[in-house]
Amino acid sequence: MPSLNxxxxxxxxxEIRQAATDTSLKTYVxxxxxxxxxxxxxxxxxxxRQVAEKSAVLNERLA
Structure with a gap:
């Protein structure tokens, strides 16, 4: 599998090392x-979903 550099x-x-206190850096990242x-x-x-719901309401008003 390819890796990211x-x-x-x-x-x-x-900062990352300090945040990854309970796991390896590789796993944390x-x-x-x-x-x-x-x-x-x-x-x-x-x-x-929110846009679709609002659009449905507006379309009902326009109909």
Whole structure:
């Protein structure tokens, strides 16, 4: 499987190390990236539902 070469500043890397107290850096960064992607996907789906609901209401008013 391909890997990502991600560059961090020394301060950023230290911040990540401090946050990853109970797990390895590799696992922490992996889990964090997936969590961010899944959260964004869920947010986009939620917003799409809200837009569809409001559009339906507006379309009923226009009919």
């Amino acid at each position: 991600v560059t961090f500043t020394d301060d950023e890397l230290e 992996h889990d964090s990236a997936l969590n961010a992607a899944r959260t964004r996907k869920a947010l986009v789906a939620q917003l799409a």
